[in-house]
Amino acid sequence: MARLTLREAITDALREEMQRDDNVFIMGEEVADWGGTYAVTKGFLEEFGPRRVRDTPISEMVIAGAATGAAMAGLRPVAEFMTINFAFVAFDAIINHAAKVSYMFNGQFDCPVVFRAPGGGGKQLGATHSHTPDVIFAHFPGLKVVCPATPYDAKGLLKAAIRDNGPVLFIEAVPLYTSPKVRDEVPEGDYTVPIGVSDVKREGSDVTIITYGEGLHISLDAARQLEREGIEAEVVDLRTLQPLDMSVPLASFKKTFKAVVVEFGHQTYGIGAEIVARLQEEAFDYLDAPIKRVAQNDVPAPYSGLLEKAALPDADKVVAAVKEIL
Amino acid sequence: MEKETLLDWYRQMVLIRRFEERSDELYQLEGKIKGFLHLYIGQEAIAVGTIAARRPQDHLITAYRDHGHALAAGLEAKYVLAELMGKATGVTGGRGGSMHLASRDRHFWGGYGIVGAHLSLGVGLALAEKYRESEFAAICYFGDGATNIGYFHESLNMAGVWQLPILFVCENNKYGMGTAVDKASANPIISDKARAYCIPAKRIDGNNILEVYDETSAALAKIRAGEGPQFLEMMTYRYEGHSIGDRTRYRPEGELHQWRDEKDPIATLQKHLLTQMGISETELMAIQQDVEREMDEAVRFSNESPLPELDTLYNYIYPEA
Ligand SMILES: Cc1ncc(C[n+]2csc(CCOP(=O)(O)OP(=O)(O)O)c2C)c(N)n1
Ligand SMILES: [Mg+2]
Numbered sequence: 001m002a003r004l005t006l007r008e009a010i011t012d013a014l015r016e017e018m019q020r021d022d023n024v025f026i027m028g029e030e031v032a033d034w035g036g037t038y039a040v041t042k043g044f045l046e047e048f049g050p051r052r053v054r055d056t057p058i059s060e061m062v063i064a065g066a067a068t069g070a071a072m073a074g075l076r077p078v079a080e081f082m083t084i085n086f087a088f089v090a091f092d093a094i095i096n097h098a099a100k101v102s103y104m105f106n107g108q109f110d111c112p113v114v115f116r117a118p119g120g121g122g123k124q125l126g127a128t129h130s131h132t133p134d135v136i137f138a139h140f141p142g143l144k145v146v147c148p149a150t151p152y153d154a155k156g157l158l159k160a161a162i163r164d165n166g167p168v169l170f171i172e173a174v175p176l177y178t179s180p181k182v183r184d185e186v187p188e189g190d191y192t193v194p195i196g197v198s199d200v201k202r203e204g205s206d207v208t209i210i211t212y213g214e215g216l217h218i219s220l221d222a223a224r225q226l227e228r229e230g231i232e233a234e235v236v237d238l239r240t241l242q243p244l245d246m247s248v249p250l251a252s253f254k255k256t257f258k259a260v261v262v263e264f265g266h267q268t269y270g271i272g273a274e275i276v277a278r279l280q281e282e283a284f285d286y287l288d289a290p291i292k293r294v295a296q297n298d299v300p301a302p303y304s305g306l307l308e309k310a311a312l313p314d315a316d317k318v319v320a321a322v323k324e325i326l
Numbered sequence: 327m328e329k330e331t332l333l334d335w336y337r338q339m340v341l342i343r344r345f346e347e348r349s350d351e352l353y354q355l356e357g358k359i360k361g362f363l364h365l366y367i368g369q370e371a372i373a374v375g376t377i378a379a380r381r382p383q384d385h386l387i388t389a390y391r392d393h394g395h396a397l398a399a400g401l402e403a404k405y406v407l408a409e410l411m412g413k414a415t416g417v418t419g420g421r422g423g424s425m426h427l428a429s430r431d432r433h434f435w436g437g438y439g440i441v442g443a444h445l446s447l448g449v450g451l452a453l454a455e456k457y458r459e460s461e462f463a464a465i466c467y468f469g470d471g472a473t474n475i476g477y478f479h480e481s482l483n484m485a486g487v488w489q490l491p492i493l494f495v496c497e498n499n500k501y502g503m504g505t506a507v508d509k510a511s512a513n514p515i516i517s518d519k520a521r522a523y524c525i526p527a528k529r530i531d532g533n534n535i536l537e538v539y540d541e542t543s544a545a546l547a548k549i550r551a552g553e554g555p556q557f558l559e560m561m562t563y564r565y566e567g568h569s570i571g572d573r574t575r576y577r578p579e580g581e582l583h584q585w586r587d588e589k590d591p592i593a594t595l596q597k598h599l600l601t602q603m604g605i606s607e608t609e610l611m612a613i614q615q616d617v618e619r620e621m622d623e624a625v626r627f628s629n630e631s632p633l634p635e636l637d638t639l640y641n642y643i644y645p646e647a
Binding site for chain 2: 025051057062064065066069070072073074077092093096105106107108141144165
């Protein structure tokens with residue numbers, strides 16, 4: 001066991017999978033010589049060589065498309081988008097191709113591709129570089145969307161993603177990469193965390209906070225604050241957005257009768273909207289109060305720090321939302 | 327070229343044409359085919375001639391005008407027709423339809439409906455072969471119109487940078503839907519676009535199957551010799567509308583007749599067979615009758631085939647573990 005950052009855990013998963021299976025390789029902008037824009041693949045070129053660590057042109061469409069084609073032909077590419085904001089350019093390759101070939105061709109083709117995409121805001125990068133668009137990708141059947149919040153989950157889920165026979169979008173929250181608060185015990189050897197299984201990250205009996213990714217950490221902060229006031233919040237980490245595992249959030253909700261959904265994406269049509277819909281459909285009799293959403297305000301990300309912060313969720317907003325329904 | 331080979335090509339081309347004509351009837355007269363139906367009539371020499379030059383392990387990938395490639399790749403007419411009719415016995419079980427035929431066994435990776443997108447997949451298929459250091463290549467087909475979308479440029483560039491074993495085949499049939507090449511492409515010589523990426527490119531007669539076969543063989547030989555991607559622009563003509571319902575009003579008067587009367591790919595091969603190879607009219611007639619029997623059987627089979635079971639709706643959203 002070592003205490004790793006989220007980024008270190010991701011790097012370890014990639015390295016171990018590449019050591020295990022020659023079919024696993026990395027392609028993307030600045031992944032080789034540069035060592036990865038966020039240094040996730042630092043040293044990989046030296047260790048694995050240019051055949052398996054491939055710098056690409058700035059060509060998101062063909063990065064995603066070629067990774068898909070190579071996956072169909074039996075390789076296990078890990079294609080990196082420099083950030084998820086640039087995956088918009090590759091939307092067609094991801095959604096219309098990677099996510100469709102299994103179904104459209106009646107199961108004849110596997111498509112074991114992983115798209116790694118660092119995302120999230122709060123770094124004053126302006127409106128085009130600060131998105132948390134996870135929900136858009138999670139809308140479509142055929143693409144698994146995984147959003148780890150802890151180093152332990154990140155390593156295990158990335159290994160599971162690489163071994164999955166279908167396409168997986170693996171979204172990494174940049175603000176968590178090196179955060180000391182997010183450090184976690186991570187086993188050195190091989191293990192996987194199953195895709196499509198939610199997880200209770202903190203037990204409590206008064207209210208259920210349902211969240212994932214960056215949202216987990218502000219929710220845990222909020223839970224600690226609430227604890228001081230005698231309120232016990234249960235925090236559920238979805239971990240995977242598609243396919244969505246509602247069993248854990250539902251079980252928790254049936255225990256607490258109250259819920260708040262926390263996400264870093266925009267509120268309108270967001271993850272919260274889906275979770276609220278499912279809770280009222282499947283557990284209407286347990287509903288004791290309106291279900292609240294804490295999300296990014298519906299505004300493009302402003303550059304100026306104070307403004308940007310105002311639009312993003314934080315622990316205080318989660319605490320306030322919980323108190324509104326208690 | 328051996329007589330038997332040429333007769334086989336002739337049969338394949340006639341089969342494709344009759345397949346398309348019968349499909350057109352099944353769509354327009356009987357309402358048994360729905361959705362899009364992009365016919366390949368007029369372009370048969372390209373699919374048959376190029377696929378004749380491939381090794382079975384070479385990958386094929388194409389756009390939505392894919393019936394000809396599917397048949398030339400060895401998919402059986404009855405299963406292809408059943409797919410067009412949305413039947414469970416179709417090549418993709420009724421899930422893909424006319425635009426999305428495929429066969430893993432034949433290394434035919436499918437027809438694709440988003441213009442230009444599959445070029446990027448083709449680059450990936452070629453990347454896999456390069457990665458494995460094999461001697462196999464990918465053949466990627468697309469239209470003239472597809473050379474104006476970003477996918478085309480990104481794909482050629484990446485294939486060039488990585489020197490991938492891929493043959494790009496542009497089937498230049500003069501139009502993308504109703505838009506003529508010179509209205510849509512700043513450079514109307516499509517093969518020039520490949521040269522911009524330092525990919526060796528040639529413009530050839532796509533209606534002469536002998537030329538198609540020879541040029542494809544030569545290009546594949548270069549690829550196997552490690553010379554990187556190659557590009558062939560094959561000049562051809564689509565006789566029918568872009569899809570069913572297109573009355574082709576955008577074409578100049580007489581253009582179709584000129585192509586059909588002077589450059590038809592089947593008539594061109596037929597003439598060669600009769601005048602150069604000593605084949606008789608009766609031999610060709612026998613082939614045509616044989617094709618007709620195959621098509622009759624395909625129609626019967628497709629008509630009698632069951633529709634997909636409703637409980638299969640959710641199958642294969644994700645590949646099996
Ligand atoms: C990205 C995209 N834009 C538009 C269309 C609609 N569309 C389908 S086929 C086509 C014309 C393509 O022409 P070309 O590449 O020359 O192929 P051809 O039909 O002549 O075989 C268009 C515009 C599409 N399918 N995909
Ligand atoms: Mg065209």
